[in-house]
Amino acid sequence: MKWHTHKLAGVALAIGLGSSPLELVSILAGAVLPDVLDYTIAAGSPELFARLHRGATHWFGWWLLATIAGVTSVLPMPFDGIVFGLGVGGVSHCLLDALTNSGVPLVLGRRYPRLKARLFNTGSLGELVFASAILGIGYLHQQTVLSYGYQAFTWFKCARLSPYSLGALCF
Numbered sequence: 296m297k298w299h300t301h302k303l304a305g306v307a308l309a310i311g312l313g314s315s316p317l318e319l320v321s322i323l324a325g326a327v328l329p330d331v332l333d334y335t336i337a338a339g340s341p342e343l344f345a346r347l348h349r350g351a352t353h354w355f356g357w358w359l360l361a362t363i364a365g366v367t368s369v370l371p372m373p374f375d376g377i378v379f380g381l382g383v384g385g386v387s388h389c390l391l392d393a394l395t396n397s398g399v400p401l402v403l404g405r406r407y408p409r410l411k412a413r414l415f416n417t418g419s420l421g422e423l424v425f426a427s428a429i430l431g432i433g434y435l436h437q438q439t440v441l442s443y444g445y446q447a448f449t450w451f452k453c454a455r456l457s458p459y460s461l462g463a464l465c466f
């Protein structure tokens with residue numbers, strides 16, 4: 296996936312989750328971080344980049360762990376929100392790359408088997424249509440939240456608070 300698609304997905308997620316500005320920035324950073332890490336590790340070598348791209352950095356497990364760590368109050372504020380955002384962004388990056396023909400690794404440390412839905416090629420018109428659709432879904436979800444007071448992701452916020460303050464936010 297192109298970076299603009301990953302960033303659009305990050306914005307859609309942040310809108311849908313009703314994220315704070317700090318979480319929005321963290322989600323956006325996480326949404327491109329797997330590729331940034333690949334570029335950084337390759338240090339300008341196209342051969343090395345081709346070998347390692349969509350390898351260990353694109354294993355969804357890392358990002359899922361970060362999301363869980365951000366949700367479960369093991370980190371002090373505001374680091375919980377930052378780690379949560381990076382995790383959610385990273386998971387979205389892996390999921391989006393898994394929709395393409397190249398896919399992402401299923402098992403850490405192995406290139407195969409790979410998760411790949413083969414919906415479209417990176418940079419294709421299909422990717423642009425998909426990116427527009429997910430932004431629209433994020434917007435519609437937010438509109439639903441505003442119109443009906445329905446917050447599908449309230450549990451995210453509730454779960455991230457200590458038991459003492461849980462009630463204050465949920466009710």
Ligand SMILES: [Zn+2]
Binds near residue numbers: 330392
């Ligand atoms: Zn990627």
